[in-house]
Amino acid sequence: MGNNDMESAGTLSASNETSQLHLRHHDVAVIKVPFGLGGARGGAELGPDELITAGLKREIASLGLNVSKEIRVDCPSESVAPIERNRVKYLSEVRQVSERVCNEVSGAIAEGTFPLVLGGDHSVAIGSLAGLSAHYSNLGVIWFDAHADLNTEERSLSGNMHGMSVAAALGHSAFNLSHIPGAGTFLNPSNLVYIGLRDLDVYEKEQIRALGIKSFTMHDIDRMGIQQVVEQALAVVGEGTDGIHISFDMDCLDPREAPGVGTPVPGGLNYREAHFALELLASTNQVTSMDLVEVNPLFDQNRHTARLGVELIASLLGKRIL
Ligand SMILES: NC(=[NH2+])NCCC[C@H](N)C(=O)O
Numbered sequence: 001m002g003n004n005d006m007e008s009a010g011t012l013s014a015s016n017e018t019s020q021l022h023l024r025h026h027d028v029a030v031i032k033v034p035f036g037l038g039g040a041r042g043g044a045e046l047g048p049d050e051l052i053t054a055g056l057k058r059e060i061a062s063l064g065l066n067v068s069k070e071i072r073v074d075c076p077s078e079s080v081a082p083i084e085r086n087r088v089k090y091l092s093e094v095r096q097v098s099e100r101v102c103n104e105v106s107g108a109i110a111e112g113t114f115p116l117v118l119g120g121d122h123s124v125a126i127g128s129l130a131g132l133s134a135h136y137s138n139l140g141v142i143w144f145d146a147h148a149d150l151n152t153e154e155r156s157l158s159g160n161m162h163g164m165s166v167a168a169a170l171g172h173s174a175f176n177l178s179h180i181p182g183a184g185t186f187l188n189p190s191n192l193v194y195i196g197l198r199d200l201d202v203y204e205k206e207q208i209r210a211l212g213i214k215s216f217t218m219h220d221i222d223r224m225g226i227q228q229v230v231e232q233a234l235a236v237v238g239e240g241t242d243g244i245h246i247s248f249d250m251d252c253l254d255p256r257e258a259p260g261v262g263t264p265v266p267g268g269l270n271y272r273e274a275h276f277a278l279e280l281l282a283s284t285n286q287v288t289s290m291d292l293v294e295v296n297p298l299f300d301q302n303r304h305t306a307r308l309g310v311e312l313i314a315s316l317l318g319k320r321i322l
């Protein structure tokens with residue numbers, strides 16, 4: 001633990017914020033993954049730097065937390081092999097990045113820190129779930145997303161691997177990381193909850209039903225309100241699990257709030273719904289780790305999406321209004 005950092009951060013946070021932190025760890029490992037080849041259009045590889053520029057480290061320090069390390073995962077930006085039409089795209093690049101992210105996340109947990117993975121497109125979550133699985137035997141996962149990311153190589157209509165991360169973690173895809181010790185099938189469908197869904201492929205709908213994955217669509221949020229949704233989600237992932245991982249795709253938000261994403265879908269979470277959900281999760285004291293992905297500066301307006309991303313991370317890390 002970097003004591004100097006802790007002290008200066010403590011001074012910054014002055015009064016009321018630190019006392020309300022419910023994080024398990026006061027050290028945050030910032031793991032930047034500048035990878036965009038899993039996405040539908042380029043630009044997500046610029047996400048991590050954009051979040052840093054938008055003030056992420058200042059925000060973390062102002063909460064009285066310590067950035068114990070800041071890692072930049074080495075990511076390929078061009079394919080080494082030509083892409084075949086109608087095939088899964090950049091498979092070997094995604095595999096390479098997944099292995100590196102897995103190692104960094106696993107290392108961060110071994111050091112007793114909170115891994116904060118900054119994407120990158122959502123394929124980076126394959127590595128983070130794999131890394132987590134080496135330490136948690138029964139991890140709960142809340143996947144905030146307009147999409148289910150449940151496609152397999154065979155069933156994907158786009159071939160984009162950011163739409164396949166959950167399938168890979170469930171062991172449904174031929175893409176797996178089983179050669180990494182402890183990381184074969186690293187997610188149990190009954191420990192997974194979706195929040196924010198509104199754009200599903202036919203195969204994904206079938207899978208959600210067949211596997212019985214608890215899903216809160218935008219319809220459910222409209223009907224019950226985000227508080228009920230989060231409470232019901234916690235009834236699934238918060239009991240009998242040994243930690244909760246939040247995988248947060250910025251496209252869960254309405255494009256009016258977060259225009260800077262690669263695959264925007266109208267009708268998403270609004271500003272307060274997103275913050276409130278993360279504030280409620282923070283207060284459980286069970287959140288172990290987070291991915292924040294799909295910030296795409298090429299489609300953003302005045303760094304709006306990156307700034308919102310920073311604010312949302314702060315809410316999950318325990319920031320309170322008063
Ligand atoms: N992480 C994301 N933004 N995923 C979007 C996936 C969209 C679509 N279902 C696909 O398979 O291509």
Ligand SMILES: [Mn+2]
Nearest residue numbers: 122145149249
């Ligand atoms: Mn996603």
Ligand SMILES: [Mn+2]
Nearest residue numbers: 146147249251
């Ligand atoms: Mn998405």
